[in-house]
Amino acid sequence: MRIRHLAAFLLVTLHVPLAATAQPAQQPDIPVVHYKAVPEWPKPLLGDKHLPAGPWNYIQVTSVAVKKDGNVLVMHRGDDPILEYKPNGDLVGPFGDVKFSHGKVMPMLKEVAEKGRTPEMSGYQAVYGAAGCSNCGAHEVRVDPQGNVWVVDAPAQIIVKMNMAGHTLMTLGTRDRAGKTQNSFYLPTDIAFAPNGELIVTDGYGNDRVVRFTKDGKYLGAFGARGKGPGQFQLPHNVVVDAKGLIYVSDRDNQRIEIFDSQGKYLRQWERVGALSSLIMTPDQHIWAGGVLRDLDGKPVESLPGEGANARAHGGAMAANGDIYLGLLSGVVEKFVRQ
Numbered sequence: 001m002r003i004r005h006l007a008a009f010l011l012v013t014l015h016v017p018l019a020a021t022a023q024p025a026q027q028p029d030i031p032v033v034h035y036k037a038v039p040e041w042p043k044p045l046l047g048d049k050h051l052p053a054g055p056w057n058y059i060q061v062t063s064v065a066v067k068k069d070g071n072v073l074v075m076h077r078g079d080d081p082i083l084e085y086k087p088n089g090d091l092v093g094p095f096g097d098v099k100f101s102h103g104k105v106m107p108m109l110k111e112v113a114e115k116g117r118t119p120e121m122s123g124y125q126a127v128y129g130a131a132g133c134s135n136c137g138a139h140e141v142r143v144d145p146q147g148n149v150w151v152v153d154a155p156a157q158i159i160v161k162m163n164m165a166g167h168t169l170m171t172l173g174t175r176d177r178a179g180k181t182q183n184s185f186y187l188p189t190d191i192a193f194a195p196n197g198e199l200i201v202t203d204g205y206g207n208d209r210v211v212r213f214t215k216d217g218k219y220l221g222a223f224g225a226r227g228k229g230p231g232q233f234q235l236p237h238n239v240v241v242d243a244k245g246l247i248y249v250s251d252r253d254n255q256r257i258e259i260f261d262s263q264g265k266y267l268r269q270w271e272r273v274g275a276l277s278s279l280i281m282t283p284d285q286h287i288w289a290g291g292v293l294r295d296l297d298g299k300p301v302e303s304l305p306g307e308g309a310n311a312r313a314h315g316g317a318m319a320a321n322g323d324i325y326l327g328l329l330s331g332v333v334e335k336f337v338r339q
Contacts, residue, residue: 035336095166313334
């Protein structure tokens with residue numbers, strides 16, 4: 001299968017939202033235990049006429065998901081936005097029968113590049129539009145309990161449901177049409193799956209709301225509005241649902257996680273958790289918030305070693321065997337295994 005070069009279109013902009021560069025809030029010391037990083041995952045390329053040999057250097061990794069068969073989906077802001085790998089790091093190829101949005105990026109500013117590559121940058125930075133991530137490309141990939149793959153394509157204003165082979169089954173929203181109706185989004189960011197089958201969508205950059213659908217895509221309702229008060233959002237970026245149906249939303253620019261009941265009633269919040277861009281609900285009902293594991297009261301339990309141990313992770317997933325994958329805007333994927 002032909003794989004296009006991973007370079008993305010290069011555009012220039014002077015506007016970068018504060019959230020894009022926000023740093024995590026100060027956290028108490030958390031022991032780094034139980035996990036170790038896997039070096040060189042995925043495996044370095046051998047090189048061919050399309051891709052040079054060497055380690056992977058994605059154009060800003062935005063999300064990672066693990067399929068039912070154990071294969072790993074990596075989403076980034078270059079061409080072929082979703083690439084599939086075996087758990088050992090071997091490349092399978094591009095995933096999906098839909099042409100998803102790729103991100104628009106520009107090289108680092110010359111004065112920054114001259115200082116050398118830093119952990120925060122892969123040599124590129126995103127080109128942001130007036131509403132935020134209007135040029136960021138496909139934003140999130142998730143796998144539901146039945147094994148279906150869901151892709152949140154923010155610039156296209158749609159969420160696509162596919163089977164494990166990448167064939168489209170359903171689409172939420174209207175392609176290339178932003179809105180705030182029952183069947184439209186304005187730069188959606190994430191999707192989660194409730195125990196009763198409901199779909200929970202963070203309609204994030206443009207609408208600052210959370211939308212509920214039936215498993216068949218029928219609109220049930222929405223909650224939230226822009227602001228700093230309880231139940232309000234300034235960029236609802238990620239969402240997970242626990243076994244009781246409670247909804248946990250990463251309110252990124254307010255640097256908190258808000259918790260709602262299954263109908264969207266505000267319950268409580270975890271404050272000062274940082275500008276989080278990644279949430280993973282574990283089978284034993286804990287949440288990986290970036291690289292920090294928390295119980296459902298928000299108490300930190302442990303953290304991952306290295307760069308992944310902070311809020312810079314932009315997306316992540318846990319495999320059935322407990323392996324953890326984090327995608328970072330620095331252009332790498334980090335894999336962690338229990339030790």
